[in-house]
Amino acid sequence: MPPPGRDRFDDADAPHVAVAGGGVAGLAAAVLLAERGAHVTLYERNESLGGRLAGWRTRLADGSEATMSRGFHAFFRQYYNLRGLLRRTDPGLDRLRPLPDYPLRHSGGLTDSFARVPRTPPLSALGFVALSPTFGPRDLAAMDPRAALPLLDVRVPEVYDRFDSLGATAFLDRVGFPQAAHHLAFEVFSRSFFADPRELSAAELLLMFHIYFLGSSEGLLFDVPDDPFPQALWEPLGDYLRRLGVQVRTGTPVRAVHPDDDGGVTVRTDTAAHRHDAAVLALDPGALRETVAASPGLGTPAWRDDVAALRTAPPFLVSRLWLDRPVRADRPGFLGTSGYDGLDNISVLDRYEGEAARWAARTGGAVVELHAYAVEAGADREPVQKRVLDSLRRVYPETAGAQIVDARYEWRADCPFFPVGSHARRPTVSTPHPRVTLAGDAIRCDLPVALMERAATTGFLAAGELLARWGVRGQVLWTVPRAGRSPALRALGALGRR
Numbered sequence: 001m002p003p004p005g006r007d008r009f010d011d012a013d014a015p016h017v018a019v020a021g022g023g024v025a026g027l028a029a030a031v032l033l034a035e036r037g038a039h040v041t042l043y044e045r046n047e048s049l050g051g052r053l054a055g056w057r058t059r060l061a062d063g064s065e066a067t068m069s070r071g072f073h074a075f076f077r078q079y080y081n082l083r084g085l086l087r088r089t090d091p092g093l094d095r096l097r098p099l100p101d102y103p104l105r106h107s108g109g110l111t112d113s114f115a116r117v118p119r120t121p122p123l124s125a126l127g128f129v130a131l132s133p134t135f136g137p138r139d140l141a142a143m144d145p146r147a148a149l150p151l152l153d154v155r156v157p158e159v160y161d162r163f164d165s166l167g168a169t170a171f172l173d174r175v176g177f178p179q180a181a182h183h184l185a186f187e188v189f190s191r192s193f194f195a196d197p198r199e200l201s202a203a204e205l206l207l208m209f210h211i212y213f214l215g216s217s218e219g220l221l222f223d224v225p226d227d228p229f230p231q232a233l234w235e236p237l238g239d240y241l242r243r244l245g246v247q248v249r250t251g252t253p254v255r256a257v258h259p260d261d262d263g264g265v266t267v268r269t270d271t272a273a274h275r276h277d278a279a280v281l282a283l284d285p286g287a288l289r290e291t292v293a294a295s296p297g298l299g300t301p302a303w304r305d306d307v308a309a310l311r312t313a314p315p316f317l318v319s320r321l322w323l324d325r326p327v328r329a330d331r332p333g334f335l336g337t338s339g340y341d342g343l344d345n346i347s348v349l350d351r352y353e354g355e356a357a358r359w360a361a362r363t364g365g366a367v368v369e370l371h372a373y374a375v376e377a378g379a380d381r382e383p384v385q386k387r388v389l390d391s392l393r394r395v396y397p398e399t400a401g402a403q404i405v406d407a408r409y410e411w412r413a414d415c416p417f418f419p420v421g422s423h424a425r426r427p428t429v430s431t432p433h434p435r436v437t438l439a440g441d442a443i444r445c446d447l448p449v450a451l452m453e454r455a456a457t458t459g460f461l462a463a464g465e466l467l468a469r470w471g472v473r474g475q476v477l478w479t480v481p482r483a484g485r486s487p488a489l490r491a492l493g494a495l496g497r498r
Helices: 025-037 081-085 123-131 137-142 145-152 158-163 168-175 180-193 203-213 229-243 285-293 302-307 354-363 381-397 452-467 485-493
Strands: 015-020 041-044 055-059 065-069 097-098 103-107 224-225 247-250 256-257 265-269 275-278 278-281 318-321 335-341 345-350 366-374 404-412 436-438
Touching: 015 025, 015 265, 015 275, 025 041, 025 145, 025 278, 025 452, 055 229, 055 345, 065 229, 065 354, 081 229, 081 452, 123 203, 145 158, 145 168, 145 203, 145 302, 158 203, 168 203, 224 229, 224 381, 265 278, 278 452, 285 302, 318 381, 335 381, 345 381, 354 366, 366 381, 436 452
Parallel strands: 015 041, 015 278, 041 247, 103 335, 278 436
Antiparallel strands: 055 065, 097 224, 256 265, 265 275, 318 366, 318 404, 335 345, 345 366
16 A cells, blocks of 8 residues: 555646656556646657557558567556556556467477466466376476475565575476476466576566466466557557646657756756656666666665666567468467477467458468567577577468568567576665656566566556655555465465475
8 A cells, every 4th residue: 555645736836757768667657646746757768658568660561551569468467557557548458358378389299278277376376287288197296395385385575585596497496397397387487587597586487476376366368459559558548648748758768867956856868958856767777777877976886786787688589470371270369389499489460469460351361470588699680580480380380381471570688687696686666866766677676576567566666656755645556465375375385484
């Protein structure tokens, strides 16, 4: 619950607040501040809102216009605060479409599905093990049950104290998880952080297990927008912000933030300096490092060192292909893959996205997207693009004879990375400056949230902290429980602490 306070600012005392970054975190912060009556200026370096979920128009070789983006994102049903943000313009979440399954396939022939896994804890975890082909009787007998007990009682933030010094793969090895489960299930989850599971903190893996299996009843099924991100999500939210009086300045990166003697800050862009009473920095790790480095008066030396230590995940590739023939009708809209030479998932966009579906219906083709995470830094790009295309043709052989009408390849390296031992130094929403807060999925948040939900949650927290300083209430936030929901499993998990 947020601290008590008045409902909103009076017109006479409303502060001017800068929000740097127009992604999920920045949008959440700007929405809450503006709803409480603050004068908000939202600065976004790109020409459109959405951050890592932004989109832009492109013209295909056949003359069609299409919306390109940085790729598929799953809107899990445990993303309570992100969904609360989207409800500002879509109260029934009608612009989200459910996908019926979250299938996983390994090149060795094993396939997992979450459609039939029970959603109620602890049956969700037990059902996953019982239904997965990766857990045979011999595999279960070889596991170390005592080493697995921490999975039954994940507590936030204690899980970081206990397991941030251990890698995700090392934890699974300690438990004795079968190698097939390593590759088919847990590696897929680890790589959703754009990271090699050998380097990812085990605490993040345990947190994911808690969020999706033992901490919530929504399971691992998810929704996707029914049109490209700009049309379905960000353009309506941008219009909502403007109706609240927010000045939305796209194409305007924040370069530095300088504290003023009266407690406020001056925000410097490429063309001007702007005085504000407070600021929320909702930037990706690289942009945050650069901005703080260019702001010598901001924060303490120790805090600045912690910001400078933020890591960025390895590069990733999004390949989007417009094909001249359809993908087989029984192919899912989304498929997680492992063991296919770097290919991490396949999306058939025309199964769920309206724009892609209209193009496919008009041309008789298909729109397919391929992701490759944690690509080795410095790798030659064209061979990687060819390998993931070859892997598509292995997974879906009917695409081997398809002609590529057009293709787009997006290479990025701006996602946060949570390596072993990094949690203690991760910056929090609060900063040494009382009127500067941080938000984003790289920011430490001692709540059981991850990925886009961490971005939305920290955005609301960052705005709420500023509002509390002025005696204005923030927003009630929802998360899965900070500890396991089952008293019996918590009791078992406690044995692992002894």
